[in-house]
Amino acid sequence: MAVPVEINHVKAQGIIRITWDDGYSCEYTKEYLRGYCPCALCQGHTAAVEKRFVEVPNVELDVIEPVGNYAIGFRWSDGHVTGIYTFDYLRSLCPRGECEKS
Amino acid sequence: MALFGRRFWQRNAEGEKRSDMSSATQESVLAALGTVQDPELHKDIVTLGMVKDLAVAGGKVSLTVELTTPACPLKDQIKADVERALAPLGVTELALEFGAQVRGSKAGAGTTDLLPSVKNIVLVASGKGGVGKSTVAANLAVALQRHGASVGLLDADIYGPSVPILMGVNEEPGKVEVDDGYKLAPPVAHGVPVMSIGFFLERDQAVIWRGPMLGKALQQLMSDVHWGELDYLVVDMPPGTGDVQITFSQQLKCSGAVLVATPQDVALADVVRAKSMFDKVHIPIVGMVENMSYFVCDGCGKQHEIFSRGGAQRAADSFGVPFLGEIPMVSAIREWGDKGVPILAQEPDSPTGKAFLEAAARLAGQLSVASEAAEGAPGLKIVTT
Numbered sequence: 227m228a229v230p231v232e233i234n235h236v237k238a239q240g241i242i243r244i245t246w247d248d249g250y251s252c253e254y255t256k257e258y259l260r261g262y263c264p265c266a267l268c269q270g271h272t273a274a275v276e277k278r279f280v281e282v283p284n285v286e287l288d289v290i291e292p293v294g295n296y297a298i299g300f301r302w303s304d305g306h307v308t309g310i311y312t313f314d315y316l317r318s319l320c321p322r323g324e325c326e327k328s
Numbered sequence: 329m330a331l332f333g334r335r336f337w338q339r340n341a342e343g344e345k346r347s348d349m350s351s352a353t354q355e356s357v358l359a360a361l362g363t364v365q366d367p368e369l370h371k372d373i374v375t376l377g378m379v380k381d382l383a384v385a386g387g388k389v390s391l392t393v394e395l396t397t398p399a400c401p402l403k404d405q406i407k408a409d410v411e412r413a414l415a416p417l418g419v420t421e422l423a424l425e426f427g428a429q430v431r432g433s434k435a436g437a438g439t440t441d442l443l444p445s446v447k448n449i450v451l452v453a454s455g456k457g458g459v460g461k462s463t464v465a466a467n468l469a470v471a472l473q474r475h476g477a478s479v480g481l482l483d484a485d486i487y488g489p490s491v492p493i494l495m496g497v498n499e500e501p502g503k504v505e506v507d508d509g510y511k512l513a514p515p516v517a518h519g520v521p522v523m524s525i526g527f528f529l530e531r532d533q534a535v536i537w538r539g540p541m542l543g544k545a546l547q548q549l550m551s552d553v554h555w556g557e558l559d560y561l562v563v564d565m566p567p568g569t570g571d572v573q574i575t576f577s578q579q580l581k582c583s584g585a586v587l588v589a590t591p592q593d594v595a596l597a598d599v600v601r602a603k604s605m606f607d608k609v610h611i612p613i614v615g616m617v618e619n620m621s622y623f624v625c626d627g628c629g630k631q632h633e634i635f636s637r638g639g640a641q642r643a644a645d646s647f648g649v650p651f652l653g654e655i656p657m658v659s660a661i662r663e664w665g666d667k668g669v670p671i672l673a674q675e676p677d678s679p680t681g682k683a684f685l686e687a688a689a690r691l692a693g694q695l696s697v698a699s700e701a702a703e704g705a706p707g708l709k710i711v712t713t
Contacts, residue, residue, distance in 0.1 A: 228541075232708070232710075234711050238713075294577045296577065
């Protein structure tokens with residue numbers, strides 16, 4: 227299981243770049259990460275296979291906080307804070323897709 | 329001060345005579361010690377920074393080997409290896425002392441640490457209830473303390489807080505003044521400060537709380553208690569994989585979890601679930617303990633393997649996690665437990681007492697290994713550019 231070693235919020239470009247301990251790196255736009263928030267409010271209470279996308283245009287990322295040993299919490303400018311993004315989930319969200327295969 | 333035994337003296341009697349010509353220097357001794365491996369950490373004791381107070385004068389050498397835990401099960405082996413390494417240098421007199429400086433093993437990406445003065449936090453957990461988890465937690469805590477470490481015991485089993493009974497604590501926590509107000513001072517029993525959610529509940533009343541309430545109570549139990557400097561904090565978890573486990577995995581930097589299981593198949597099925605939960609939250613399993621391994625008949629002395637024996641060992645092997653030991657089923661555990669005395673405190677030389685002491689030593693060894701890994705871990709950097 228890959229673990230992030232660096233999370234870089236590149237404000238000017240509106241992206242979040244995660245570098246993993248296996249050397250791989252993923253880039254997400256802030257809208258993309260906010261949109262795939264894993265919390266029950268955003269995804270519903272069912273164990274849905276399909277990921278739902280919640281559109282929040284021009285959302286800003288205010289704070290990045292680790293949660294325990296296994297996840298990251300983001301505080302968004304729309305006041306949303308309930309998503310706990312596990313490392314595995316973040317990796318599976320990587321827009322490049324190959325992450326999942328590697 | 330531990331001097332070498334007679335045999336060493338005899339072997340080096342000749343060297344003693346020509347002690348003036350001994351080739352031992354600070355450098356050559358250090359180089360020789362550099363060939364002595366810590367048997368658990370698989371690195372040499374010089375690189376690990378375990379060699380302290382080294383003095384070399386002629387053929388006389390004195391040093392302290394600072395172990396990573398006072399409960400180190402491998403002192404004798406390290407001592408023998410040091411003797412062997414220094415023998416060729418013409419050392420005539422060796423004073424070898426052991427010290428211990430427990431290292432922290434809180435691994436992982438988390439940056440929030442509610443208990444910075446605690447070096448190692450161990451969650452004692454199980455897949456199901458009734459496996460003797462609290463008994464194992466209490467005795468492991470006392471065993472680590474007997475080995476010379478400073479240990480605390482936190483009872484987080486909100487549904488059945490039994491640690492106050494097992495440790496014989498009747499008093500309530502006191503208050504202690506700290507920098508910014510007051511904190512709770514845990515009562516000390518058998519040399520171990522004890523805190524339990526049971527102290528705050530009314531007698532015979534059930535806890536009927538939903539997640540958020542629980543989380544709040546647990547957080548207070550973690551952050552509002554003045555533990556002082558601890559080498560190890562042993563946490564007695566509630567059974568299963570629920571809210572309490574989630575709160576701990578999110579709020580604390582844990583060193584690892586010890587899984588307690590009885591050996592029968594139906595119990596082991598639940599242990600797999602507990603293992604899988606800890607995997608998901610990236611808390612390493614530092615060992616498994618098999619409780620109620622066998623019953624010793626007080627009439628004939630025959631061992632009866634009531635729940636079949638060895639199941640937890642097999643499970644540990646299949647998980648690839650260390651097995652810490654088998655605890656027999658003896659009525660003395662129950663009898664002393666009911667009196668508020670962990671069996672280890674009462675009968676340290678009984679087979680059960682020894683089993684707990686050995687399991688605690690193996691656990692401490694595993695935590696030393698974990699601390700070595702934690703030191704080398706890259707950690708998580710969060711930056712904004």
